[in-house]
Amino acid sequence: MDANAALDPDALIAAARASTSLHELGAGPWREGLVRLIEAARGEARLDNRGVSILRAEMLAQLRNRLEIHEWVGRHPEVRALPLDEPIVLATLPRTGQTAAGWLLDRDRSNRALLTWMAKRPVPPPLPGDNADDPRVVQARAAVDALPEKLRAMHLTGVDEPDECHWLISNAFRGAHQIYSMQVPSFYSWSVDDAGMTDAYAYYRLQLQILQAKTPGRRWVLKNSPHLLHLNALHTALPDAHYVQFHRDPVAVLASNCRLSMFLRGMRSARVEAHEVGASMLRLLTDYVERTLAFRDAAVTRRWIDVHFDRFVANPVAAVERIYAAVGIDLSNETRAAMERWVAANPREERRPKIDLSPFGLDVVEVRKRFAPYAARFQVPAEGAEG
Numbered sequence: 001m002d003a004n005a006a007l008d009p010d011a012l013i014a015a016a017r018a019s020t021s022l023h024e025l026g027a028g029p030w031r032e033g034l035v036r037l038i039e040a041a042r043g044e045a046r047l048d049n050r051g052v053s054i055l056r057a058e059m060l061a062q063l064r065n066r067l068e069i070h071e072w073v074g075r076h077p078e079v080r081a082l083p084l085d086e087p088i089v090l091a092t093l094p095r096t097g098q099t100a101a102g103w104l105l106d107r108d109r110s111n112r113a114l115l116t117w118m119a120k121r122p123v124p125p126p127l128p129g130d131n132a133d134d135p136r137v138v139q140a141r142a143a144v145d146a147l148p149e150k151l152r153a154m155h156l157t158g159v160d161e162p163d164e165c166h167w168l169i170s171n172a173f174r175g176a177h178q179i180y181s182m183q184v185p186s187f188y189s190w191s192v193d194d195a196g197m198t199d200a201y202a203y204y205r206l207q208l209q210i211l212q213a214k215t216p217g218r219r220w221v222l223k224n225s226p227h228l229l230h231l232n233a234l235h236t237a238l239p240d241a242h243y244v245q246f247h248r249d250p251v252a253v254l255a256s257n258c259r260l261s262m263f264l265r266g267m268r269s270a271r272v273e274a275h276e277v278g279a280s281m282l283r284l285l286t287d288y289v290e291r292t293l294a295f296r297d298a299a300v301t302r303r304w305i306d307v308h309f310d311r312f313v314a315n316p317v318a319a320v321e322r323i324y325a326a327v328g329i330d331l332s333n334e335t336r337a338a339m340e341r342w343v344a345a346n347p348r349e350e351r352r353p354k355i356d357l358s359p360f361g362l363d364v365v366e367v368r369k370r371f372a373p374y375a376a377r378f379q380v381p382a383e384g385a386e387g
Contacts, residue, residue, distance in 0.1 A: 007052065007056060016063035020068065025063065030173045046269045051268030061121070065123065066171055069171070071123075087219060089227065089234070089242065090223035091224070091228055091234070092247075093245075094257055097246050097248070104343070105320060107339045107341075111220075112220050113220075114208075116140050168207045171207065172204070174191055192229055200230075202236075205237040228287075229291055235301055243304045246309055247380045248309035248310075249380055249382050250367075250374060255356065255357055257284070278357065
């Protein structure tokens with residue numbers, strides 16, 4: 001597949017418009033992000049035909065989302081005034097239990113999660129009830145069923161379960177999460193350092209408002225590790241959010257991130273270099289930690305809720321109870337029972353892989369030194385045997 005033709009920005013926009021019979025894509029600097037990601041994908045990612053096809057499909061979906069969002073908001077401008085009352089945001093390092101925590105918190109019927117099927121296509125907003133007949137549910141189920149079994153074993157995935165906020169942020173063609181699935185260092189650097197994410201997070205807020213428009217009265221519980229790179233923009237969009245951070249040995253986090261990125265990039269390219277993955281994931285984790293600490297030290301938000309990974313794994317419901325107590329929510333007996341049933345049905349794997357960073361060109365001792373201040377500040381113990 002010719003990447004230049006398949007990923008031509010104007011051709012993608014025309015195709016999205018033709019598929020929806022809509023024209024307006026909304027204001028904001030979204031086109032710059034689209035062009036920059038395409039340039040990085042063409043010049044750096046070494047995509048094979050499957051990779052080009054995957055990226056093309058993603059971009060078409062994001063452009064269609066923009067078209068549908070603009071049209072829906074044009075008919076329902078009052079949506080912009082809907083409040084987002086005190087959401088709980090799991091803004092935490094990846095591979096620390098946030099996905100399991102998000103699924104567990106979704107057992108509480110008073111919470112609202114960004115479910116996979118709606119995260120990928122937020123318009124129209126869900127209706128009261130189970131929405132089982134919504135064609136987006138059927139489409140998302142087919143996509144989840146088509147995922148490689150290895151990926152589903154590495155990362156909890158379900159059509160009617162909570163997913164990551166990056167799906168919404170991607171509709172602004174911003175967001176550094178692309179570095180997991182493609183070698184696009186120039187786009188990552190631009191997204192982190194130069195993109196200016198205020199507009200992207202305003203668009204993110206608008207999509208959350210749309211998604212709750214037909215089903216008011218519940219608190220959002222959101223999760224996304226890349227939020228850590230843009231906490232000031234997130235705080236502007238959700239000024240009264242409660243932040244939850246899970247803490248795990250960053251060396252273990254880095255090793256797990258490297259393994260996941262190797263797999264994700266391998267789905268798009270036959271030429272994935274382990275040492276480059278190691279360097280990318282080390283920079284990403286460093287940026288996560290440094291930017292989070294700087295934001296937390298600025299004390300511009302309410303108190304953060306810290307949860308240790310090992311304690312969460314040992315007793316997930318007790319960890320939720322701590323979070324609720326800090327936020328000021330009562331954990332009802334009914335909700336506790338639902339959470340305990342979920343924990344019993346989804347046991348955590350006790351045996352964890354030996355930590356070995358050498359395939360990725362990284363030295364465990366040096367990495368541990370780099371993150372020593374973070375580990376000391378939050379009393380994070382080293383995890384497992386190291387190779």
